[in-house]
Amino acid sequence: MTKSTNQPHATLRDGALKATIWANSNDEGRTRFSITLTRSYTDAEGKWHDTNYLSRNELLRIARLAQKAYDAVGEAYAGEPAADADQGDSQ
Template structure:
């Protein structure tokens, strides 16, 4: 059996599960106590989930502290435990490794498509901002102090 290690995965469990496991997860840290903003975590929903039988790849969208968007993928196998409760694992058999790799590729392709769309939107927005600056600016500074047009020969 092969084990796939996590890679840049930031999966947030449901808030109910967090409160059962870590009842004080909403307690602010020392740095947060001085802040006036709301520090309650918001649940993160996956953008897409790709499945192949019991295997799945989940695509997540995240933001870093600077506000930049990045994407992560969680690879898992769903199974039923002895009590009949559904669980997930990141261990895969030799026959499942290739299948889960294909799911990961699909999720990556989706993430690349989203990055391209985001980049195009950002470029269009910057272009519109530049055009509005050109139109709404009035007389350029270099022409402000001229009282009469000069013709020199």
């Protein structure tokens, strides 16, 4: 059995903060997007990890990344036939 990996549609960064955009097709062939907002950090052994715990000082930066992700998904939907403006809002 071959395991397929879902690669991100796009990753937007601001230092250690990132917005990762994921594209998934449904049974009708339409693409649905979801976004994860995370902060990367290294542990004591130097290994990289992601967390969704953010400090107060990171909130405005993550909000700006969320806006950029919103715009990027809007552009991706614009390229699809019969794209609904609110298609990505319900998930």
